[in-house]
Amino acid sequence: MVSKALGKYVQSLHQKKYRLRHGAFLVEGGKSVLELLSSDLEIEHLLVTPEFASQNRAQLPARLPRTEASETELTQLGTLATNTTALAVARLPAEKPLPPTLPESALLLALDEVRDPGNLGTLLRLADWYGLPGVVLSPGCADPYSPKTVAATMGAFARVPVWERSLADWLPGLPPTVDIFGADLAGDNVHHLALRPQGVLVMGSESHGLTPSVAASLRRRLHIPRGAGGAAESLNVAISAAILLDNFFRNQ
Amino acid sequence: MVSKALGKYVQSLHQKKYRLRHGAFLVEGGKSVLELLSSDLEIEHLLVTPEFASQNRAQLPARLPRTEASETELTQLGTLATNTTALAVARLPAEKPLPPTLPESALLLALDEVRDPGNLGTLLRLADWYGLPGVVLSPGCADPYSPKTVAATMGAFARVPVWERSLADWLPGLPPTVDIFGADLAGDNVHHLALRPQGVLVMGSESHGLTPSVAASLRRRLHIPRGAGGAAESLNVAISAAILLDNFFRNQ
Numbered sequence: 001m002v003s004k005a006l007g008k009y010v011q012s013l014h015q016k017k018y019r020l021r022h023g024a025f026l027v028e029g030g031k032s033v034l035e036l037l038s039s040d041l042e043i044e045h046l047l048v049t050p051e052f053a054s055q056n057r058a059q060l061p062a063r064l065p066r067t068e069a070s071e072t073e074l075t076q077l078g079t080l081a082t083n084t085t086a087l088a089v090a091r092l093p094a095e096k097p098l099p100p101t102l103p104e105s106a107l108l109l110a111l112d113e114v115r116d117p118g119n120l121g122t123l124l125r126l127a128d129w130y131g132l133p134g135v136v137l138s139p140g141c142a143d144p145y146s147p148k149t150v151a152a153t154m155g156a157f158a159r160v161p162v163w164e165r166s167l168a169d170w171l172p173g174l175p176p177t178v179d180i181f182g183a184d185l186a187g188d189n190v191h192h193l194a195l196r197p198q199g200v201l202v203m204g205s206e207s208h209g210l211t212p213s214v215a216a217s218l219r220r221r222l223h224i225p226r227g228a229g230g231a232a233e234s235l236n237v238a239i240s241a242a243i244l245l246d247n248f249f250r251n252q
Numbered sequence: 253m254v255s256k257a258l259g260k261y262v263q264s265l266h267q268k269k270y271r272l273r274h275g276a277f278l279v280e281g282g283k284s285v286l287e288l289l290s291s292d293l294e295i296e297h298l299l300v301t302p303e304f305a306s307q308n309r310a311q312l313p314a315r316l317p318r319t320e321a322s323e324t325e326l327t328q329l330g331t332l333a334t335n336t337t338a339l340a341v342a343r344l345p346a347e348k349p350l351p352p353t354l355p356e357s358a359l360l361l362a363l364d365e366v367r368d369p370g371n372l373g374t375l376l377r378l379a380d381w382y383g384l385p386g387v388v389l390s391p392g393c394a395d396p397y398s399p400k401t402v403a404a405t406m407g408a409f410a411r412v413p414v415w416e417r418s419l420a421d422w423l424p425g426l427p428p429t430v431d432i433f434g435a436d437l438a439g440d441n442v443h444h445l446a447l448r449p450q451g452v453l454v455m456g457s458e459s460h461g462l463t464p465s466v467a468a469s470l471r472r473r474l475h476i477p478r479g480a481g482g483a484a485e486s487l488n489v490a491i492s493a494a495i496l497l498d499n500f501f502r503n504q
Contacts (some may be wrong), residue, residue, distance in 0.1 A: 118370070122488055131481025159483050191502040197479075227449075227501055229383025231411050236374055239494045242487070246495045249479055250443040 002047060002069050002077065010047070010077045010089060016143050023092045025145035027157070028078045030085030034059055035155030042091040047074060052085040079147040092145060098136070098163045103178045106133045107197035107248055112167050112214045113140035113205040114237060120144060121152020122238040123203070128156035130245050135160060136200070138167045138214075167202065171217035174200070180219040182210060183240055187221030190247040195222075197248040206237045222247075254299060254321050254329065262299070262329045262341060268395050275344045277397035279409070280330045282337030286311055287407030294343040299326060304337040331399040344397060350388070350415045355430045358385045359449035359500055364419050364466045365392035365457040366489060372396060373404020374490040375455070380408035382497050387412060388452070390419045390466075419454065423469035426452070432471040434462060435492055439473030442499040447474075449500040458489045474499075 002010075012018035013026045024044055027036045030052055036043065037059050046060070047069040053060060060066065074083040102108060109127050114120050120142040127135050142149055150157045171180055179199030202218065204210035210218075224235065224243050235243070254262075264270035265278045276296055279288045282304055288295065289311050298312070299321040305312060312318065326335040354360060361379050366372050372394040379387050394401055402409045423432055431451030454470065456462035462470075476487065476495050487495070 122491065125484050125488065126491060128484035129482045129487055130479035131483070132479070154484065154486070156484055224498070225501070227382035227384070228504070230381045231383070232377050232380035232406065232408055234406070235381055235494070236377065236490075238488075239374065239378060239490060242491045242494050243498045246476070246498060249477070252480070 002067055002073050006045065006067065007073075007077055010045075010087070013089065014079055014147060016146065019092065019143070019145055024089050025092055025150065026078065026147050027088040027090055027150055028080050028083055028147060029087075029151065030056075032150065032155060032157075033086040033088045035158045036088055036090055037061070039158035041093060041158055043088055044091060045089040046086065047077070047088070048086045049074065049084065080151070095163055096161060098134075098165075102133055103174060103200045104198060108132065108134060108136055108200045109241065110136040110138075110165075110167055110171070110200050110202045111141050112138050112202060112210050113208065114203065115140065115142050115205060117142040117146050117148035118152045119206065119236070119238050121149040121154075121156075123241055124149070124153040124156045124160050124162075126238065126242055126245060127160045128153070130197075130249055132160070134162060136163050136165050136167070136170070139164060168211070168213040168217070171200070171202070171214065178219075180217060181222055181244075182215065182218040182220075183224065183244065184218070184221035185223055187223040189225050190222050190244065191225060193222075193247070194251045195248045196251060201241070201244060201248070203237050203241050206234075254319055254325050258297065258319065259325075259329055262297075262339070265341065266331055266399060268398065271344065271395070271397055276341050277344055277402065278330065278399050279340040279342055279402055280332050280335055280399060281339075281403065282308070284402065284407060284409075285338040285340045287410045288340055288342055289313070291410035293345060293410055295340055296343060297341040298338070299329070299340070300338045301326065301336065332403070347415060348413060350386075350417075354385055355426060355452045356450060360384065360386060360388055360452045361493065362388040362390075362417075362419055362423070362452050362454045363393050364390050364454060364462050365460070366455065367392065367394050367457060369394040369398050369400035370404045371458065371488070371490050373401040373406075373408075375493055376401070376405040376408045376412050376414070378490065378494055378497060379412045380405070382449075382501055384412070386414060388415045388417050388419070388422070391416060420463070420465040420469070423452065423454070423466065430471075432469060433474055433496075434467065434470040434472075435476065435496065436470070436473035437475055439475040441477050442474050442496065443477060445474075445499070446503045447500045448503060453493070453496060453500070455489050455493050458486075
């Protein structure tokens with residue numbers, strides 16, 4: 001049984017305002033909760049069905065406060081259409097300093113006003129696949145700790161560091177030796193380049209592209225060639241990022 | 253003003269059952285409606301706000317039955333969070349025959365039980381970008397004419413032919429000269445191949461991968477390499493398809 005107070009607290013975390021006020025966020029579904037348990041994120045509460053608890057005894061640390069909940073309760077308290085396994089409240093991690101040498105030694109992804117939580121989550125999952133050191137988010141991006149984003153990361157929320165930066169301020173201040181890449185229809189065909197994963201790859205919002213001041217700070221413009229008979233005007237932001245990242249990592 | 257009968261008809265098309273019964277589907281939002289108008293799909297009804305009508309006079313054919321609607325009406329009748337422009341009812345196109353020589357001369361995408369309409373729409377958009385001749389859908393896929401799929405295609409619904417086939421029956425019957433590609437962790441590293449866009453690329457559902465009988469009909473297995481420090485277990489189905497397609501089209 002979930003107490004009324006805990007239920008209200010969990011439901012308040014659907015909203016960003018309360019996530020910030022309480023410094024906590026929700027992780028929903030068995031797979032995501034198991035990813036959380038194997039990370040170094042701090043857990044406040046664990047709500048599990050008896051079945052999930054017995055099936056995952058080894059992964060559930062005894063010292064953690066744990067509440068048994070029915071599938072109905074988990075579904076009512078959370079945001080998923082149905083949740084038959086588990087839900088956790090985790091502490092929002094403190095933002096670590098962004099190592100200033102980073103964009104010279106590895107590739108960072110920077111997102112400019114990516115407002116859709118599903119796209120943001122898919123992009124974090126992609127950063128996790130390629131082992132990027134982290135993702136820089138402009139203040140206009142979706143909240144990386146919203147339930148929809150967390151679900152779309154498929155566990156990457158627990159591994160990929162994020163930093164919030166005004167890209168218009170941060171990018172121009174990077175040393176001139178750092179490549180700042182962005183997608184541009186008039187850019188270089190990525191199939192003809194031998195890109196290496198160093199610098200910053202900036203991706204803009206799907207509907208509006210890069211904001212003008214961010215577009216002006218690009219140092220290298222890249223273009224994904226369309227098929228000969230292709231008619232689509234553009235690609236989804238996460239799809240474009242995936243194709244670009246594969247082109248960065250194919251020359252290693 | 254939208255009549256009660258037309259309103260009820262439009263709302264019935266949210267459901268697949270009524271789309272099949274009436275042989276019609278919904279296209280929502282100004283951009284998608286303009287794509288529909290420039291296609292050869294047949295239009296039954298056009299519901300437009302006065303503002304959209306006056307801004308797009310040239311594209312709105314005089315012979316089409318047209319109803320003026322308020323933004324509130326469009327939003328109430330449709331499935332979008334808000335619709336301030338237009339909504340159309342189009343006839344479901346008849347499935348054209350699948351040219352039997354196709355998979356030898358061009359690359360077809362085949363989807364095995366891709367149930368998420370957003371993923372399906374993104375995959376159709378991708379097929380449109382690369383100019384694929386069409387997409388083969390297993391009966392368990394999401395409906396390509398559901399409002400969510402149509403929205404996610406960003407106009408590709410009006411250009412990319414789809415065929416429904418049992419993949420377990422269709423794939424083994426293809427001539428032995430046709431390559432049938434699929435993603436497999438134990439497959440060949442795509443970065444080391446010089447793939448050409450001919451044959452069939454089969455993508456499975458995100459949660460369950462390919463169904464066993466479909467997996468057994470693959471003739472070439474491909475693997476997208478993960479980054480050295482990467483930890484994600486897998487990629488989203490549309491993301492994987494995008495990376496694979498870019499690898500097919502980079503050698504032209």
